[in-house]
Amino acid sequence: MLLEPGFGGLGYIEAVKKRGHELLVLTQREENPQERGYAHLLTDKIVVDFEDFKTLVNTLKANQHFSKIKAILPAMDENTHTASRLAGSLGFRAAPYEAIMAGRYKDIGRKVCKEKNIQTPQSIKVRTEKEARAAAHALGYPVILKPADGAGSAHVTLHNTETSLLEEVNLLSTVKTNYGYPVNGEFLIEEFIDGQEFSVEIFMWDSQVKFASVTEKHTTPPPCFVETLHVVPTALFKEEIPEIIHFAVSALTAIGYSDGPAHVELKLSTSGHYFLIEINPRIGGDMISTDLLRISFGMNMHDAHICWALEEPYPFPSSQALCATAISFLLAPTKGRLLKVAGWENLSQQAGMVKHALFHKIGECVFPPTENAERLGYLICKGDTPHIAKEHVKSALESLSIEISS
Missing domain, CATH: 3.40.50 (Rossmann fold)
Structure with a gap:
């Protein structure tokens, strides 16, 4: 079920x-x-x-x-x-309920990880404009504002001024649901960590790591952090992969997450330190699990989770990738009606192309995204190495021209 x-x-x-x-x-x-x-x-x-x-x-x-x-x-x-x-x-x-709660609710996870000496951004939970002002003053600008129970990069924003922060807090106070689920009205004010972001796709079984892969992640510039590109396995900091995985597993161990899939987001800061961004006690989204892991490793996270639940064996693949895959997302450059994506009909001829799709129909109103759910579509390419896969998908994206009416 x-x-x-x-x-x-x-x-x-x-x-x-x-x-x-x-x-x-x-x-x-x-x-x-x-x-x-x-x-x-x-x-x-x-x-x-x-x-x-x-x-x-x-x-x-x-x-x-x-x-x-x-x-x-x-x-x-x-x-x-x-x-x-x-x-x-x-x-x-x-899976352990307390561990799930620590992953699902970011404030709980922050508290538990801090107690277990897992490095996280400084973070203060708030509900009101007054509390947000005080928290930002205590941490110092710039700060990140995010819902304590959010998902899909929704309403995660960077603020350099009090005016900007309080405007967003007031806006978030009117949001009652996220993806159809009620929100609890609590937010986190956090220090901004500059650096390269990764996610680690992990499957735990009886406290043992059965599979782990590092995903290279890229987002739009602040103030919003819409995800634009994922590469599996990472093309960057490949020598750091064992340390990245170790850090992610340590975070899961800290909250007591012993079984099931996890999508752990972290940053390697410009000063060379790892910071935990989020622990998600679930399968990675954005086609990472449905496509990239399956192509790159032959790893089916969904099937493994079903096998775990039924206590049936699952043939976990080697940590050695078969190939590399990359996904790039299309973003609307301006607001208006989508007229055409020039070059779309030729994408199948692009090197390494695996699949591509649009989320919007021609004629629909589109706009520059502020969260992942507002992107236009995606392209997935593969290659013999992560760098090749990334170059293939970048080249395919550059071959397109998005036409939008004013």
């Missing part, structure tokens, strides 16, 4: 069906399975409010398929804690 697959969670559905299992989905909206394109693959769906845990449990137990459930997994960042609690309460294999 899966909880509310988002678009990044469709890999779970693919893996479940490939294994010949039936699929039951818990969802908060009747329309979600149809809108996300997997309604025809379900054995059944249960529409229920995830915030009412008692009703959630009772509704599931009353379903005609309850006795056939063998595993319960999350298929979206926002429900990792709910899935852990639900699976554990019903006797299914579950």
Whole structure:
């Protein structure tokens, strides 16, 4: 059974069906399975409010398929804690709930990691404009503002002045949901760490690292940090890979995360120090898990997670990459209607091209993104080395011209 697959969670559905299992989905909206394109693959769906845990449990137990459930997994960042609690309460294999909470809620993770001597940016939790002003004064500008329970780079911004910071705090105070889930109204004010960002894609099984790969990450310039390019495995700081993985695993150990996939984000600062940015107790999104890891390593994170939940063996691949892959995202340069992406029809002829897709239709209104969900589309290329894969995808992106009406 899966909880509310988002678009990044469709890999779970693919893996479940490939294994010949039936699929039951818990969802908060009747329309979600149809809108996300997997309604025809379900054995059944249960529409229920995830915030009412008692009703959630009772509704599931009353379903005609309850006795056939063998595993319960999350298929979206926002429900990792709910899935852990639900699976554990019903006797299914579950990742440690406290560890999930420390990953899901950034303030909890910051506190735990600080106690375990994992280096993180200085951070202060706030709720009000007054608290935000005081926190920024204590840390000193520039500062990062981010929701304590956010996801997908939504509302993560850099601020150099009090005016800018308080404007964004007031705006965030009006935001009640993120990807359809209620937010708790708490934010973090943090010091800004300048440096190269990475993510580490890890699979833990009984406290053992079964797979780990370092992803090179690039974003738009501040104030927003929209992700623009990922390379698997990293083309930069390759000699640092063992240390990067060790740092990420130490962070997981610090919060007690012993089982399942994790997407750990960190920075190697310009001063040469590692800083933990986020621990995400889930599979990496942005096509990292659905495409890049599968092509580069033959690693299927979704299938491995299902095997772990069912206590079945999974053939983890070698840490030696078969090849390298890179994904680059298209961004709207200005606001207006999308008229054309010139050169799109020739992308299949570009060196190393694997796949490409647009998220928007011609004629739709587009604008420069402030979060990942607002990008136009993507290109994925592969190559014999990370540098080659990165150059292929950059070349393919440069071959395109985005035409937008004023």
